[in-house]
Amino acid sequence: MSAIDRFRRFRAFARPVPMLAAIGAISVASIALAGDVARTDAAQVTGLLKIRLPKTEVTKVDCEKVEGLCEITAGANLFYVNHGARYLIIGRVYDMETRQDLTAARLLEINPDMLVGGAAKANAAAAAGPEEGGQEAPSAAAGANRVSLSTRPTTLNLASLPEAGAIVWGNKAAKQSVTVFTDFRCGYCRALTNVLREMDVRVVERPISVLGSRDIADRVYCSKNQEQALHAAYAGEPFKAPGACDTKGLDANERFAQAHGLSATPVIVRSDGAILEGYRPREFLEAWLKGAKS
Structure with a gap:
């Protein structure tokens, strides 16, 4: 092979290298430009606001x-x-x-x-x-109604609620029990449900329609397997359409919530009536439930 042929082969082999470098440089520049645009937008939006x-x-x-x-x-x-x-x-x-x-x-x-x-x-x-x-x-x-935490009760007496209207799930033989007022369209209710599923606790869930979810609550409540339907509803998954059933218990949940100012969810009620409003992580809930007064 002549020196000229070797030189040509070398050039053919070496040619893509600067091309790759150029492509890499363009990619990096594009990323940097996108970041600059986002920062510019944020600055402009801040000024306009x-x-x-x-x-x-x-x-x-x-x-x-x-x-x-x-x-x-x-x-x-x-x-x-x-x-x-x-x-x-x-x-x-x-x-x-x-x-x-x-x-x-x-x-x-x-x-x-x-x-x-x-x-x-x-x-x-x-x-x-x-x-x-x-x-x-x-x-x-x-x-969503305006919330004023100062006007809310620190405890709730659930004695006036009928047994109907409750969806009981979790470990039904657990020593600890908790009642939760929830809405199937509430993101924090879904997060709380996932936490409670990991705990050794009996959950008495009482759906209320804060976000127009009564139709979902009716379907879950009337399902043969309420627990399965409940988790499917939170996950946005389909579940078998149930037949009609008596949903007066859900009406009682709504009346109770309205009477006690429970206009948002979730509301967590301990066995001694103490309440928490909003989502809490597992460690907090476990410690809080152990503090129930006998």
Whole structure:
């Protein structure tokens, strides 16, 4: 092989190297550019919100979490706007691939002790939206009642509730028992249910319709296997359609909740009547249940 032939072969072999390097450089530049765009959007949105919602103290703007939207944290409040900050979006964002309620996860991160019922105590915005002139972001989501923890009872007497209306599951022979008022469309109720499934506890679940879930509650309650149907409902999985049954017990749950101001879920009631509002992790619940007064 002549020196010229060897040189040509070397050039053919070596040619892709700078091409690969260029492609790599372009990829890195694209990633950096995307990050710069997101940061620019966040900065622009922050500036626009200062003009349009001057009385709202914005603590964080995240334009990278949800494609096409910016997540706005304002103290304990949470709402969304488009990247031009023209439209304020009220409600919850779900990731359908991971089946995660992104709004609920963020609200719990902001305030683990928050009482939740759909969009929670401070989930972002009222149905009417900001007043003309953009003065202040509203403090409670449409369909969720404003929560005032100071007016809530510290204990509940469940004696007036009939046996009907309760879905009993878990270890029915367990020494510890807990009653929970829940809603099948409540993300924190689902999370709490998953925690209780891991514990040695008898669960008396009493569904109430905070988020318009009465149709689901009826179907679960009327199922032959209520426990199986309950977990399927929380997971968003189909379960066998039951026949009609007497659901007056669920009506009693609703009346009790209304009479005692239980307008959001979950509400956890210990055997001695002590209550907790909102989701709690397993370690906390186990210690709290052991503290029940005899």
